[in-house]
Amino acid sequence: MRTVLVTDQASVDQALAGLTRNGLDLRDFDAVCSGLEFCLATAAVLSDLARITERAAFGAVAMRDKDVQKALVRAAGVATAQCVTVAGHADVAAHPDRFPVVVKPLSGSGALDTFRIDGRDGLAAYVRGTDTAGPWLVEEFISGAEFQVDGVVRGGAVTFLSMGRYLENIIDIHDGGLVGCIAVPPALHPELYENAKAVAHDSLKALEHVDGVFHMEVFVRDGEIVFGECGARVGGGRTDEVVERSFGVNLHDEWVRGVLRRPAVPEPADVGGAGAVHGDMHLYAPQGLVREMPTREEVLARPGVVYAELKIARGATMPDVTSASYLRAGVAVVSGADEQEVEARMKDLSAWFAASVVTERAPEGP
Structure with missing residues (x-):
């Protein structure tokens, strides 16, 4: 190579x-x-x-620009947030007095510089103080539970789809929320999957993404699925591990097959069965210089943990994880008999890991 x-x-x-x-x-x-x-x-x-x-x-x-993306799916009849772009203070002053809103970079990722804003003063402060260059997207705040939808599309047809329920909506990381997602079994949520597949099909067609994999975020509000965002890639965290353990589908393999125009692997016949439920989560630690922390083997020994990787080590500096969803001390995949057991195990693991990491204030820079 x-x-x-x-x-x-x-x-x-x-x-x-x-x-x-x-x-x-x-x-x-x-x-x-x-x-x-x-x-x-x-x-x-x-x-x-x-x-x-x-x-x-x-x-x-x-698939990258959020304003372009929402305009295309909205024109296709898919429910999504109303939005406008703002480039400076004049746009803020002219913005309709409809709050709360969510403001974000047009082509960002990981909830970096993405915040809920409850008034015009807050919007002006964001434009004035954010580190991200404008213009920015200002969209209506959508209530409801947030899900991730990951799948495979071939010739415009969605050939495989999985849904995962976030423990907390991603935007809540700025308030210390836990980034974790549990794959929900299709057999227990048939209507949810049916509606999600329709939204995915119509959205991907509008976005001209007809071959490959996709990672979509949606909100479920009063039974309605509202489109959030979509990327032409495998989902972050350990979405790949969760999907393969839950459904037997390797998203990376499917991505390569899409690139090389090879047929998708047939979906396993028992998808949606009553097997173990899996979820992936981020492991967090206090900000600062890491002095003590659990080993990978100790993480794997916790109830239900079937996969773990650590992103920090003794002597490393742990950043402020509330800045973006991709900042973490590690990731883990947790299994259980049902969604409730997986969620309980994930929360217990998060609390144990954070309490087991000892940090001290990092030295000041030069």
């Missing part, structure tokens, strides 16, 4: 320059792809330039 080094792999011009410096021609490639959120559009542009695909760049933008 040959590696081409560039400063920013999300930059089209740097990718092209790197290929040229190394004597590589895009036309010699069979596929151009990326599983990384911030490189999806770059890969799509290069794929179109190589004449491997057509309009992949437009689809990638639709």
